[in-house]
Amino acid sequence: MSSPAPSPVHSGARSGRDVAVVAFAQSSHTRRTDQLSEVELVMPVLHDVLKQTGLTANRIGFTCSGSSDYLAGRAFSFTMALDGVGAWPPISESHVEMDGAWALYEAWVKLQTGEADTALVYSYGKSSPGSVRDVLTRQLDPYTLAPLWPDSIALAALQAQALIDAGLTDERGLARTAVRSRRAATANPHAQLRGSADVEDLLRRPYEVEPLRRHDCPPISDGAAAVILAAGDAARALHANPAWIRGIDHRIEAHQPGVRDLTESPSTRLAAAAAGAFDAPLDAAELHAPFTAQEIVLRRALDLDDRVPVNPSGGPLAANPVMAAGLIRLGEAAALIHRGEAGRVLAHATSGPCLQQNLVAVLESSAGGTR
Amino acid sequence: MSKQPVAVVGVGQTKHVAARQDVSIAGLVREAAVRALADAELGWADIDAVVIGKAPDFFEGVMMPELYLAEALGAVGKPMLRVHTAGSVGGSTALVAANLVAAGVHGTVLTVAFEKQSESNAMWGLSLPIPFQQPLTAGAGGFFAPHVRAYMRRTGAPDTVGSLVAFKDRRNALKNPYAHLHEHDLTLERVQSSPMLWDPIRYSETCPSSDGACALVLTGARGAARAPRPPAWVHGGAMRSEPTIFAGKDYVSPQAGRDCAADVYRQAGVTDPRRQLDVVEMYVPFSWYEPMWLENLGFADQGEGWKLVEAGVTELDGDLPVNPSGGVLSSNPIGASGMIRFAEAALQVRGLAGEHQIDGARRALGHAYGGGAQFFSMWLVGSDRPGS
Numbered sequence: 164m165s166s167p168a169p170s171p172v173h174s175g176a177r178s179g180r181d182v183a184v185v186a187f188a189q190s191s192h193t194r195r196t197d198q199l200s201e202v203e204l205v206m207p208v209l210h211d212v213l214k215q216t217g218l219t220a221n222r223i224g225f226t227c228s229g230s231s232d233y234l235a236g237r238a239f240s241f242t243m244a245l246d247g248v249g250a251w252p253p254i255s256e257s258h259v260e261m262d263g264a265w266a267l268y269e270a271w272v273k274l275q276t277g278e279a280d281t282a283l284v285y286s287y288g289k290s291s292p293g294s295v296r297d298v299l300t301r302q303l304d305p306y307t308l309a310p311l312w313p314d315s316i317a318l319a320a321l322q323a324q325a326l327i328d329a330g331l332t333d334e335r336g337l338a339r340t341a342v343r344s345r346r347a348a349t350a351n352p353h354a355q356l357r358g359s360a361d362v363e364d365l366l367r368r369p370y371e372v373e374p375l376r377r378h379d380c381p382p383i384s385d386g387a388a389a390v391i392l393a394a395g396d397a398a399r400a401l402h403a404n405p406a407w408i409r410g411i412d413h414r415i416e417a418h419q420p421g422v423r424d425l426t427e428s429p430s431t432r433l434a435a436a437a438a439g440a441f442d443a444p445l446d447a448a449e450l451h452a453p454f455t456a457q458e459i460v461l462r463r464a465l466d467l468d469d470r471v472p473v474n475p476s477g478g479p480l481a482a483n484p485v486m487a488a489g490l491i492r493l494g495e496a497a498a499l500i501h502r503g504e505a506g507r508v509l510a511h512a513t514s515g516p517c518l519q520q521n522l523v524a525v526l527e528s529s530a531g532g533t534r
Numbered sequence: 535m536s537k538q539p540v541a542v543v544g545v546g547q548t549k550h551v552a553a554r555q556d557v558s559i560a561g562l563v564r565e566a567a568v569r570a571l572a573d574a575e576l577g578w579a580d581i582d583a584v585v586i587g588k589a590p591d592f593f594e595g596v597m598m599p600e601l602y603l604a605e606a607l608g609a610v611g612k613p614m615l616r617v618h619t620a621g622s623v624g625g626s627t628a629l630v631a632a633n634l635v636a637a638g639v640h641g642t643v644l645t646v647a648f649e650k651q652s653e654s655n656a657m658w659g660l661s662l663p664i665p666f667q668q669p670l671t672a673g674a675g676g677f678f679a680p681h682v683r684a685y686m687r688r689t690g691a692p693d694t695v696g697s698l699v700a701f702k703d704r705r706n707a708l709k710n711p712y713a714h715l716h717e718h719d720l721t722l723e724r725v726q727s728s729p730m731l732w733d734p735i736r737y738s739e740t741c742p743s744s745d746g747a748c749a750l751v752l753t754g755a756r757g758a759a760r761a762p763r764p765p766a767w768v769h770g771g772a773m774r775s776e777p778t779i780f781a782g783k784d785y786v787s788p789q790a791g792r793d794c795a796a797d798v799y800r801q802a803g804v805t806d807p808r809r810q811l812d813v814v815e816m817y818v819p820f821s822w823y824e825p826m827w828l829e830n831l832g833f834a835d836q837g838e839g840w841k842l843v844e845a846g847v848t849e850l851d852g853d854l855p856v857n858p859s860g861g862v863l864s865s866n867p868i869g870a871s872g873m874i875r876f877a878e879a880a881l882q883v884r885g886l887a888g889e890h891q892i893d894g895a896r897r898a899l900g901h902a903y904g905g906g907a908q909f910f911s912m913w914l915v916g917s918d919r920p921g922s
Contacts, residue, residue: 226775231591233591238590238593242906242908245778250775250777251777255773256909260591260616268615272639273637276633278537305596305599306558416611419605515598
């Protein structure tokens with residue numbers, strides 16, 4: 164990207180209390196979980212993440228979740244999922260109707276106030292009960308856009324075509340992204356799609372919505388994820404190698420795709436600047452780019468070149484449980500640090516059509532970047 | 535790490551009505567936001583972040599409507615968060631926004647909550663279909679009526695107490711230009727003879743379905759010093775949740791409500807809420823919830839809440855006025871109803887509540903609840919800066 168990195172606008176995202184991700188758990192994401200209710204989907208993940216830290220729900224200072232009633236097909240779907248937490252005695256708790264990455268942000272803010280030292284964050288999505296590409300059309304402006312039912316793949320195709328028209332990628336470049344992501348996922352036991360045919364083979368297949376082929380689109384996934392945050396000494400007590408959140412910020416853009424330049428992601432760039440992403444080299448990045456072309460947009464916004472490994476987990480092209488896929492990027496980024504495989508990792512989450520809203524966090528080991 | 539003080543410097547709300555057919559959803563939320571900014575004498579550029587809340591997306595048929603509302607709320611290029619904690623959401627949304635200021639993350643935050651209930655039928659939106667729930671209840675009233683009956687049995691409260699609350703709140707609403715219901719001809723007898731909807735809850739003891747929005751501008755000490763009108767200072771705020779259904783749950787006086795109030799009082803240094811608070815805006819969607827919450831929030835001993843109602847303590851001229859605005863019984867844009875409670879509490883301690891102002895109000899409680907009486911959010915606001 165040619166424009167200089169913007170200077171952070173007024174934001175305290177990089178000051179304040181040290182907060183780290185000290186545990187991460189996720190389901191093994193699958194195409195459908197007809198036999199599981201949402202609480203049954205969430206509960207094993209919650210048990211896993213709590214077990215990693217030895218904490219129990221009533222010793223957590225704050226709990227926050229993210230989910231969508233439109234996926235569940237019923238109002239107040241999150242109230243039943245709360246049963247999976249075991250909110251008794253009563254807990255300090257909140258919920259965002261957003262991807263779990265924003266639930267993590269709310270929890271991070273809570274820890275910044277000093278009112279809590281630990282937080283449990285979880286999110287889940289079952290895309291299987293309906294047709295998720297049609298369901299997501301209900302996110303659009305209800306007066307001018309939703310009545311046209313442009314589905315999520317059609318909108319992503321517009322974005323991909325804009326990139327191709329601008330000479331910023333081509334169908335082969337998109338296929339390479341798909342192959343790289345799904346082959347990386349062979350090392351991820353939680354991924355839904357592991358492994359890929361080669362580029363030549365993929366390019367012989369039919370379009371889903373031109374210029375996107377099936378490999379350019381995310382799988383339809385049911386899944387859940389959970390993270391535990393802790394501040395300062397609590398973090399050090401709960402993990403030998405906490406993944407410190409050095410900065411976190413999120414920004415939204417205009418809604419109408421027609422008023423945006425879909426080849427750019429200014430909201431990602433603003434959030435990244437405020438989170439300190441441009442201050443030092445990165446060892447890896449986990450990007451919430453459900454469509455291959457969106458990874459190109461994000462790489463440009465984040466100044467990521469080929470030296471930085473992107474989506475070593477396989478990313479959302481390998482498993483895309485809507486409402487949890489963003490939180491999983493934060494979790495996977497933290498896991499790289501927990502395992503000592505990276506010292507400074509960028510995590511990104513998105514929401515809305517064509518990357519309308521974006522969150523960026525920079526996570527570091529105690530020693531900082533470059534492993 | 536010590537929290538930054540948080541002040542409410544702008545309050546805005548729409549005139550709540552059954553159907554705002556003259557505005558879109560974007561027009562509705564913007565109307566409240568513009569009024570809050572005008573109250574604070576600030577512009578869109580002064581806002582660092584936007585926090586929006588509403589109840590289930592099915593009420594308008596728009597999934598995650600904050601995405602479409604980004605432009606209408608001046609959020610482009612800024613952080614925007616969307617909170618959903620059932621009926622308590624208006625309160626929770628204000629608390630999430632307040633935390634952004636308290637944590638020092640942002641200087642000035644706009645928070646908005648809304649519901650445009652005319653887009654759907656909320657009663658059936660709240661009646662979950664099989665397989666999620668057995669088809670035993672119709673709407674929130676069907677869910678809560680047995681808990682009201684349990685309260686009456688437990689305390690021996692006379693049947694008329696609910697009608698006293700409803701009559702009081704609807705009369706208070708006549709002094710509030712933003713209230714949905716302005717029933718000039720209402721009498722106590724009419725309340726008591728109105729149709730029985732969910733025994734023992736009568737039609738006139740039930741909240742309306744409203745279109746409406748509420749907005750607040752929250753800022754820190756510097757912003758408060760620049761504010762053109764007196765600020766309301768946040769002295770305490772908390773949320774508590776418990777499961778919907780479990781063996782031993784006390785639906786009449788849920789533990790989460792008690793714990794939430796206790797946390798807020800502790801933060802605010804309140805040891806005797808009955809004496810130390812001047813006014814309460816509590817979430818009373820069905821009249822009987824006033825005596826129930828009076829006990830749950832520590833204003834009355836167990837079994838004594840209805841006696842305060844009967845004695846007129848919660849009237850506009852009583853010594854603990856409850857819902858001088860007319861409350862949820864007079865205006866209920868569900869997602870905004872909690873924030874309206876928080877906003878009305880702020881207006882009271884700012885001395886800006888107009889005709890329903892309680893003279894000399896210095897400390898007020900804003901209260902909201904939701905789900906199966908399981909989600910609670912509250913804040914306590916005061917006219918003095920905390921610690922001063």
